[in-house]
Amino acid sequence: EATFDPKEHQHLRYNPLRDSWVLVSAHRMKRPWAGQVEKPAEEHVPRYDPCNPLCPGNTRANGEVNPHYDSTFVFENDFPALQPDAPDPGPHQHPLFQSKAARGVCKVMCFHPWSDVTLPLMKKEEVVKVIDKWAELVEELGATYPWVQIFENKGAMMGCSNPHPHCQVWASNFLPNEPALSDRCQRAYYQKHGEPLLLEYAKQEAEKKERVVVESSDWLAVVPYWATWPYQTLLLPRRHVLRISDLTKDEREDLADIMKRLLTKYDNLFEVSFPYSMGWHGAPTGPYLEGDNSHWQLHAHYYPPLLRSALVKKFMVGYEMLALEQRDLTPEQAAEKLRNLPGEHYKTSGN
Amino acid sequence: EATFDPKEHQHLRYNPLRDSWVLVSAHRMKRPWAGQVEKPAEEHVPRYDPCNPLCPGNTRANGEVNPHYDSTFVFENDFPALQPDAPDPGPHQHPLFQSKAARGVCKVMCFHPWSDVTLPLMKKEEVVKVIDKWAELVEELGATYPWVQIFENKGAMMGCSNPHPHCQVWASNFLPNEPALSDRCQRAYYQKHGEPLLLEYAKQEAEKKERVVVESSDWLAVVPYWATWPYQTLLLPRRHVLRISDLTKDEREDLADIMKRLLTKYDNLFEVSFPYSMGWHGAPTGPYLEGDNSHWQLHAHYYPPLLRSALVKKFMVGYEMLALEQRDLTPEQAAEKLRNLPGEHYKTSGN
Ligand SMILES: O=P(O)(O)O[C@H]1O[C@H](CO)[C@@H](O)[C@H](O)[C@H]1O
Numbered sequence A, B: 001e002a003t004f005d006p007k008e009h010q011h012l013r014y015n016p017l018r019d020s021w022v023l024v025s026a027h028r029m030k031r032p033w034a035g036q037v038e039k040p041a042e043e044h045v046p047r048y049d050p051c052n053p054l055c056p057g058n059t060r061a062n063g064e065v066n067p068h069y070d071s072t073f074v075f076e077n078d079f080p081a082l083q084p085d086a087p088d089p090g091p092h093q094h095p096l097f098q099s100k101a102a103r104g105v106c107k108v109m110c111f112h113p114w115s116d117v118t119l120p121l122m123k124k125e126e127v128v129k130v131i132d133k134w135a136e137l138v139e140e141l142g143a144t145y146p147w148v149q150i151f152e153n154k155g156a157m158m159g160c161s162n163p164h165p166h167c168q169v170w171a172s173n174f175l176p177n178e179p180a181l182s183d184r185c186q187r188a189y190y191q192k193h194g195e196p197l198l199l200e201y202a203k204q205e206a207e208k209k210e211r212v213v214v215e216s217s218d219w220l221a222v223v224p225y226w227a228t229w230p231y232q233t234l235l236l237p238r239r240h241v242l243r244i245s246d247l248t249k250d251e252r253e254d255l256a257d258i259m260k261r262l263l264t265k266y267d268n269l270f271e272v273s274f275p276y277s278m279g280w281h282g283a284p285t286g287p288y289l290e291g292d293n294s295h296w297q298l299h300a301h302y303y304p305p306l307l308r309s310a311l312v313k314k315f316m317v318g319y320e321m322l323a324l325e326q327r328d329l330t331p332e333q334a335a336e337k338l339r340n341l342p343g344e345h346y347k348t349s350g351n
């Protein structure tokens, strides 16, 4: 029997945060691609567009006028999936037809007054303002809501319909599937091993180095051992931190820096403004603020869809939807590619 | 407080096959769409293309020549994600870095010698041949492999790179995440309620009618109560059936008929060859053939991506990837739309 080589031999890897497996079949990168090619992203976004509802001073769908903001700007989503006052569907009659009340709020947060910048192109101080606002929203909404989901859909490929740099913050009266699963897995690990799963994981990765993309004194960004998306990354603090609101001033500055560095690598990979969905997971809030959350470690997931080029994405379809996720290059190969890219953004280099 | 109306008030619904929840926010359909519009699908596929590796008589990437087949045709995937002889990664050193051996086979199955047909446009007898071949492959590969995943990626939007009507069959030496979860959920339900989850579910839906799309003497296609994709359907036998290979001749004919009817509704919805990923789940095989699988019920899942039109899909992105899936119309609204569409295919009507 041949000696096992992860780049040549398909194998399964365990995702301890989701208690599931991913199939790594790196030899699949050799197959030619005759399938769908995406439309190139809009490259020339105007700094200010009088018709864009996210720009300073403009009027939104509901008639409200945005202030002439000069940093971040938060407002209520005009078409919220979660509203604070939805009535209760009432008790269910049959175990196969169960529903329950869902209440919450959906906010939109602009990162910057200009439409033609993205996080990696913003100044570090400007990114710190974004982080401060995230922390503020988690404190404010987390005072009552058990879960506050900060997420960014970037690029048309990821369902984003507005090029202005922004993210969303949805707070809910329930713990959604993904954080509930992550909570369960982190708790079980903590009970068994006596330390937080992701704190131990960060230590291990910092030593092994092979999956590290960028690191700093307080932070580490790796392509996780169990990554499903080709260039997925996990951003982790080195210190035990429960929530984004617990970060010190220094840690926030260091976070702004490492985010800029990670996203610059992403943009440089295919010399395109890299599409992704990202979001923060931290210890639950609201009623959970009273409980013991020592098993939790704050982290951000980045899920970028691209596989082969700026225009060819990974399709998570048939086998992935019905059986299990499959990836076409190893996490180590992905990390190496990203790590070796220049640290200067392709749009500003040579200036 | 207002009276609960599922079309107006967001709520959570429980998916008993995946032990998870979906957020139904039907009022979200009111928001305007300024985001990504897909490329229209290729409408004029030639019946025979000398360059298409799936056509009869043509040469494939590995140099093999296809026979002049006149019904279904099965061959080994030239770029398989699973191969029968991959070496074992060996024991793991740390609980956060676990891998295990993955072995299997990947087959491709052409449905028909012509490239310009799809299942709803094929003759019923031709679709029966497809079902017979599925059953044969499940028997053959299931003799040793614990899981045989039949799946079809249809349309470029679903990562399909060849317009010739075909599906794939991947057999593995492990139970993948999704069937493992479904097995666990069906078993727990059976232990608690003494009857198979999906048999009881089909009975309930046949009575309630509001989520039924098409039905026949042996089969039922519904938009499940917990559907995540806008027009997702679940195809169920009315009788307790463990695997596709257990279907009688009559049940196969009836299945061919209901598949044609369901897929005709799909195509008629936006007058386009409807993209989707679909696949079959039945009781596990190989070593599981010895065990008790009474909790299992055979079923097919159809996951179509379209939401608003032939060119605007549902993006399962930020909140969905990081928190939980959210849908923009109720399953009842989706079922009603599909049910009320004409039974004749838009391409053949008026002929
Ligand atoms: O095997 P194919 O058709 O080349 O590939 C397609 O289906 C596979 C299984 O769902 C996916 O992993 C691929 O991303 C997709 O492009």
Ligand SMILES: O=P(O)(O)O[C@H]1O[C@H](CO)[C@@H](O)[C@H](O)[C@H]1O
Binding pocket: A153, A158, A159, A160, A161, B035, B314, B315, B316, B317, B318, B319, B320, B326
């Ligand atoms: O809220 P938006 O930006 O209009 O919508 C986008 O993000 C949502 C949350 O991930 C998704 O449900 C939508 O499918 C997507 O288009």
